[in-house]
Amino acid sequence: MILDQLSQPIVQAPMAGGVSTPALAAAVSNAGGLGFLAAGYRTADAVREQIATTRTLTAEPFGINIFVPDTSTVDGEALATYRERLAAEARRYRVELADPADDDDAWAAKLALVQEEQVPVVSFTFGCPDPTVLTELREAGCTTVVTVTSAGEALTAAAAGADALCVQGTEAGGHRGTFHNTDPVDDTALLPLLRKVSAAVTVPLIAAGGLSGGRDVAAVLVAGARAAQLGTMFLACPEAGTNPVHRASLPGDRPTAVTRAFTGRPARGLVNRFLVEHTAAAPAAYPHIHHLTKVLRQAGDPEAMSLWAGQAHEFARTAPAADVVRDLGAGARAALTETALRWSAG
Numbered sequence: 001m002i003l004d005q006l007s008q009p010i011v012q013a014p015m016a017g018g019v020s021t022p023a024l025a026a027a028v029s030n031a032g033g034l035g036f037l038a039a040g041y042r043t044a045d046a047v048r049e050q051i052a053t054t055r056t057l058t059a060e061p062f063g064i065n066i067f068v069p070d071t072s073t074v075d076g077e078a079l080a081t082y083r084e085r086l087a088a089e090a091r092r093y094r095v096e097l098a099d100p101a102d103d104d105d106a107w108a109a110k111l112a113l114v115q116e117e118q119v120p121v122v123s124f125t126f127g128c129p130d131p132t133v134l135t136e137l138r139e140a141g142c143t144t145v146v147t148v149t150s151a152g153e154a155l156t157a158a159a160a161g162a163d164a165l166c167v168q169g170t171e172a173g174g175h176r177g178t179f180h181n182t183d184p185v186d187d188t189a190l191l192p193l194l195r196k197v198s199a200a201v202t203v204p205l206i207a208a209g210g211l212s213g214g215r216d217v218a219a220v221l222v223a224g225a226r227a228a229q230l231g232t233m234f235l236a237c238p239e240a241g242t243n244p245v246h247r248a249s250l251p252g253d254r255p256t257a258v259t260r261a262f263t264g265r266p267a268r269g270l271v272n273r274f275l276v277e278h279t280a281a282a283p284a285a286y287p288h289i290h291h292l293t294k295v296l297r298q299a300g301d302p303e304a305m306s307l308w309a310g311q312a313h314e315f316a317r318t319a320p321a322a323d324v325v326r327d328l329g330a331g332a333r334a335a336l337t338e339t340a341l342r343w344s345a346g
């Protein structure tokens, strides 16, 4: 299992929207962790280019994350009402709202690509692929990871044949990886979720959500995870493609909240005006609302952008990604030793 071969038990979370660059993924993999590219919102050709660039920067294993298409039915009337509501936002930023289109984010083309390229690790979010997909990937030499947010989802993913699971607690920045876009949105925190998932399945686990330092990494390893996946802690690294407005918003103890306002799927971001004003009205309609709000999010106003961030965002450092990986690993080791000593001395 690839997770046991890492010299640092650190996975850099895939972050769509331009954050996960080849430079970031390669820096993390070269430092002994597992770097990830994010295929979401990109064309298959653009992902192919990113794979090629990453391979020029590292000989170490890396991963790619793919969005599983959302097949839930969308309430057309609720979506139209939400579009009308956003007309005032469009006037405010002097932009034209796009049509709230549906798409499958080039699912088939991306699956074919990762098989052809034999990408070492392929992870999924927003659902669990069919067992045949996971088998084909394994036969192509890819280790498969499915993101889960409940013990029920973990059972489904393990039964489908996933090689490992990414267990995502509610603390996590960005989209919840939940299989279904329905209410109520599960808000189980990472530690109780790790316990529930460990009790349900025996596949290796990667823990994600709100982790920000070596002590947190040690905590999830003790709780049974083979590795810790961090996203927000890499947002401020120079190698990340994070939008400058997003980057600048990370310091400070601003609260975060889960919202469908920006994309139509629950995601955690820093609380800003748009999130406060539209969360209650936003229907479950993904990726329709993602397309609808794109021009608003691109206007550059921090009060109208999706500032995805986990609950510990203020600890994001501007240090190179390799330093972040090494410090997390060293901090986890030190915390484990210190805790064992303190315990035995007591």
Ligand SMILES: Cc1cc2nc3c(=O)[nH]c(=O)nc-3n(C[C@H](O)[C@H](O)[C@H](O)COP(=O)(O)O)c2cc1C
Pocket (backbone or CB within 6 Å): 013, 014, 015, 016, 017, 019, 038, 039, 040, 065, 124, 125, 147, 168, 171, 172, 173, 174, 175, 177, 208, 209, 210, 211, 229, 230, 231, 232, 233, 308, 309, 310, 311, 312
């Ligand atoms: C800006 C941003 C973008 C993200 N994009 C993705 C993505 O494309 N695919 C995915 O599986 N998870 C994505 N996530 C969620 C991460 O995989 C992970 O669960 C999360 O970052 C962990 O919480 P943390 O940010 O508190 O470390 C994203 C997170 C952030 C902050």
